[in-house]
Amino acid sequence: MAMAAFETIDTDVAVIGxxxxxxxxxxxxxxxxxxxxxxVVSKGAVGRSGCTxxxxxxxxxxxxxxDSPELHFDDTLKGGAYLNDQELAWTLVCDAPKVISELETxxxxxxxxxxxxxxxxxxxxxxxxxRTVHRGDLTGIxxxxxxxxxxxxxxxxxxxxxxxxxxxxxxxxELAGVSVLDVRTGAVALLRARVVVLATGGAATMYRIxxxxxxxxGDGVAMCMRAGLELRDMEMxxxxxxxxxAGESRLTGAVLEEGLRGAGxxxxxxxxxxxxxxxxxxxxxxxxxxxxxxxxxxxxxxGRGTPEGGVLIDxxxxxxxEVERRFPGMVQRTRQIGADLAxxxxxxxxxxxxxxxxxxxxxxxxxxxxxxxxxxxxxxGTHGANRLGGNGxxxxxxxxxxxxxxAAVIARERDLREPDHGQxxxxxxxxxxxxxxxxxxxxxxxxxxxxxVMWDGCGVVRDGERLRAxxxxxxxxxxxxxTVAVPGPAEVNYAWQEALDVRNQLDVARAVVVSALSREExxxxxxxxxFPERDDERWLRYVVVGLxxxxxxxxxxxxxxxxxxxxxxxx
Amino acid sequence: xxxxxxxxVSVRVAxxxxxxxxxxxxxxxxxxxxxxxxxxxxREQDLSIAFRFSCRVGMCGTCTVRVDGRxxxxxxxxxxxxxxxxxxxPMAGLPVVRDLIVDMAPFWDEWARVTPYLVPRAGLDEPxxxxxxxxxxxxxxxxxxxxxxxxxxxxCGVSASGRDFLGPAALTRAMVLVADSRDAARDERLRxxxxxxxxxxxxxxxxxxxxxxxxLDPAGAIRALRRWRLGxxx
Numbered sequence: 001m002a003m004a005a006f007e008t009i010d011t012d013v014a015v016i017g018x019x020x021x022x023x024x025x026x027x028x029x030x031x032x033x034x035x036x037x038x039x040v041v042s043k044g045a046v047g048r049s050g051c052t053x054x055x056x057x058x059x060x061x062x063x064x065x066x067d068s069p070e071l072h073f074d075d076t077l078k079g080g081a082y083l084n085d086q087e088l089a090w091t092l093v094c095d096a097p098k099v100i101s102e103l104e105t106x107x108x109x110x111x112x113x114x115x116x117x118x119x120x121x122x123x124x125x126x127x128x129x130x131r132t133v134h135r136g137d138l139t140g141i142x143x144x145x146x147x148x149x150x151x152x153x154x155x156x157x158x159x160x161x162x163x164x165x166x167x168x169x170x171x172x173x174e175l176a177g178v179s180v181l182d183v184r185t186g187a188v189a190l191l192r193a194r195v196v197v198l199a200t201g202g203a204a205t206m207y208r209i210x211x212x213x214x215x216x217x218g219d220g221v222a223m224c225m226r227a228g229l230e231l232r233d234m235e236m237x238x239x240x241x242x243x244x245x246a247g248e249s250r251l252t253g254a255v256l257e258e259g260l261r262g263a264g265x266x267x268x269x270x271x272x273x274x275x276x277x278x279x280x281x282x283x284x285x286x287x288x289x290x291x292x293x294x295x296x297x298x299x300x301x302x303g304r305g306t307p308e309g310g311v312l313i314d315x316x317x318x319x320x321x322e323v324e325r326r327f328p329g330m331v332q333r334t335r336q337i338g339a340d341l342a343x344x345x346x347x348x349x350x351x352x353x354x355x356x357x358x359x360x361x362x363x364x365x366x367x368x369x370x371x372x373x374x375x376x377x378x379x380x381g382t383h384g385a386n387r388l389g390g391n392g393x394x395x396x397x398x399x400x401x402x403x404x405x406x407a408a409v410i411a412r413e414r415d416l417r418e419p420d421h422g423q424x425x426x427x428x429x430x431x432x433x434x435x436x437x438x439x440x441x442x443x444x445x446x447x448x449x450x451x452x453v454m455w456d457g458c459g460v461v462r463d464g465e466r467l468r469a470x471x472x473x474x475x476x477x478x479x480x481x482x483t484v485a486v487p488g489p490a491e492v493n494y495a496w497q498e499a500l501d502v503r504n505q506l507d508v509a510r511a512v513v514v515s516a517l518s519r520e521e522x523x524x525x526x527x528x529x530x531f532p533e534r535d536d537e538r539w540l541r542y543v544v545v546g547l548x549x550x551x552x553x554x555x556x557x558x559x560x561x562x563x564x565x566x567x568x569x570x571x
Numbered sequence: 572x573x574x575x576x577x578x579x580v581s582v583r584v585a586x587x588x589x590x591x592x593x594x595x596x597x598x599x600x601x602x603x604x605x606x607x608x609x610x611x612x613x614r615e616q617d618l619s620i621a622f623r624f625s626c627r628v629g630m631c632g633t634c635t636v637r638v639d640g641r642x643x644x645x646x647x648x649x650x651x652x653x654x655x656x657x658x659x660x661p662m663a664g665l666p667v668v669r670d671l672i673v674d675m676a677p678f679w680d681e682w683a684r685v686t687p688y689l690v691p692r693a694g695l696d697e698p699x700x701x702x703x704x705x706x707x708x709x710x711x712x713x714x715x716x717x718x719x720x721x722x723x724x725x726x727c728g729v730s731a732s733g734r735d736f737l738g739p740a741a742l743t744r745a746m747v748l749v750a751d752s753r754d755a756a757r758d759e760r761l762r763x764x765x766x767x768x769x770x771x772x773x774x775x776x777x778x779x780x781x782x783x784x785x786x787l788d789p790a791g792a793i794r795a796l797r798r799w800r801l802g803x804x805x
């Protein structure tokens with residue numbers, strides 16, 4: 001397949017991704033220096049891709065005089081089983097109130113109010129104070145709609161339907177920019193930038209039952225890996241306990257929000273038993289996501305699941321009207337599959353939801369590559385071994401904002417670099433290879449196979465044997481992805497895009513499995529039946545993986561710096 | 572959900588390449604949405620079919636197509652058990668990029684013209700104190716949650732025919748901001764919607780309010796703007 005000659009676009013700040021982190025980054029960079037040339041690269045529609053848009057629950061921020069960043073911090077560490085990078089977690093809780101204020105007063109969001117007109121905050125699992133800000137059960141639409149509208153005020157260059165392929169360095173190894181594929185035309189561009197901000201979102205779509213939007217295929221993390229960056233906590237993949245089960249439908253895996261359990265929903269197995277009694281008798285259904293997901297998974301595995309392979313969530317005891325009033329979006333979602341949350345139980349399963357792991361960053365989103373910032377789900381450390389509901393959109397917007405501030409500073413200091421054309425050529429060649437083959441594996445088959453192996457081999461509950469088998473299968477799939485074939489043309493070819501997605505997912509999947517194998521204990525979202533206990537003596541350490549110069553994945557571990565909080569009593 | 576009928580659905584898809592297959596027999600499963608039909612076609616029959624989607628739960632607003640002539644989100648439109656045939660076409664009034672994918676630029680051009688972002692009034696330094704049952708919020712709240720899916724645009728006889736009209740989505744956004752006491756650009760926006768391509772061009776066909784997947788009422792928003800334009804605000 002012949003490929004078009006590529007153009008070069010020069011920009012000061014290249015933002016890859018247009019979700020909460022990406023657009024907050026634009027907002028802040030432009031505010032810090034209105035003269036900056038900013039480019040947003042979005043694989044899907046700008047502001048309408050990714051997962052910030054899908055946020056139902058809300059945004060944690062200590063706003064009440066009786067609440068405090070300290071309390072929010074303690075909850076975040078406890079939820080994260082003390083694996084958190086404490087500097088990042090502290091930054092999150094300190095900045096979150098500022099960002100809420102900014103979303104309201106600059107971006108124009110309007111969150112739900114108390115009767116006295118001040119911002120209402122609701123309870124959420126794993127938190128010691130009612131601190132979750134929201135707008136009904138469609139919080140993400142309010143945040144992303146308003147941020148998208150800010151782009152009309154700021155006017156960044158928008159490369160919509162454009163996929164970032166690889167980070168491109170110069171001949172001395174300094175960051176020069178990003179290779180970008182225009183999905184509509186099939187043309188490649190080199191985006192030269194003083195600063196590159198990766199904010200593409202996680203890779204939880206690599207599981208059979210998964211919640212995120214389609215764009216979330218670990219593109220940013222895979223780009224970091226290929227550029228030689230180290231990643232942390234990659235084994236920490238969160239399963240949300242209540243994903244919809246809808247058979248073959250793409251609706252399978254869509255989340256029924258956490259607020260249902262907060263409002264008093266019961267979880268029952270097929271025998272009608274409220275099984276949380278056996279896993280967390282004190283907190284029951286309001287326990288943290290890791291605990292509730294594992295309980296549901298074990299019930300299903302031990303034969304107490306429903307015919308659909310799930311457990312049942314039931315909130316109908318609140319009354320039809322009450323459920324319809326408080327959870328309109330969720331009721332509608334269940335009616336779509338022929339169930340009805342307002343009137344009876346609905347089958348659910350744990351669903352792959354969020355990646356706590358990612359690139360290693362400092363509190364200003366800087367990485368070990370000068371000029372490269374990473375924000376949001378592409379970065380690791382803030383949430384440790386498990387993320388609290390309501391801390392996800394807080395992380396994307398807080399760190400997106402910080403990345404924007406930092407990018408404005410760096411853009412004044414860094415020059416544009418001349419890319420290594422050999423590397424650029426290889427990036428493009430690799431991307432176009434599937435179009436040049438007459439026959440080979442189908443990308444959709446590979447995606448399916450990956451989803452199966454990750455669900456079975458590296459899912460809610462893990463063990464060494466299945467992890468090793470999963471690693472082998474992933475190696476096989478990585479071989480097959482090198483033979484994937486897609487019929488042309490290059491223009492608007494979503495089968496080809498799928499092939500590029502699955503390549504990134506496989507890179508990330510291998511990092512997840514290798515990290516899961518090396519953590520020989522259970523903590524947060526990572527549970528191993530062969531090492532079922534949390535082991536603070538040996539494992540108050542985070543796992544680091546990265547590709548060496550031969551392209552081999554290496555893993556090691558480093559002690560968690562307990563600079564702000566020592567270990568409290570075991571969670 | 573136990574007994575799945577082994578039936579198929581006949582799907583007719585408007586394709587942009589001459590010669591591309593347009594009719595597909597898709598094996599059905601339960602539950603099934605229009606998006607599921609398209610994914611099945613792509614996976615099993617024709618890798619080249621082009622359509623857009625992201626969240627698949629009615630939040631991103633990117634999978635809008637015409638289903639049997641009516642604009643709808645593919646992901647939230649069920650394929651009922653008794654359905655034998657489905658006809659899928661791209662949204663009306665927007666240039667086709669390929670198959671069911673359209674270029675939304677005309678929609679966004681109109682959106683941009685109403686100054687779609689909040690222009691904060693002086694002194695708005697912290698979240699405003701506004702009671703949830705205030706008149707202001709009762710006007711605004713039912714019109715938030717627009718996902719800019721374009722269904723109203725496609726179904727509007729004026730917008731979709733390419734005539735100069737700000738259109739139902741942009742005017743709804745304008746109404747929301749005009750009613751917002753935190754905003755300082757009310758007069759400017761009321762002037763914009765009062766021009767010849769503004770609220771007066773609406774023919775009250777109510778296609779917009781009928782198809783909105785979020786249950787918003789753009790026609791109602793346009794009526795409100797017509798009143799406010801004369802009085803200088805709500």
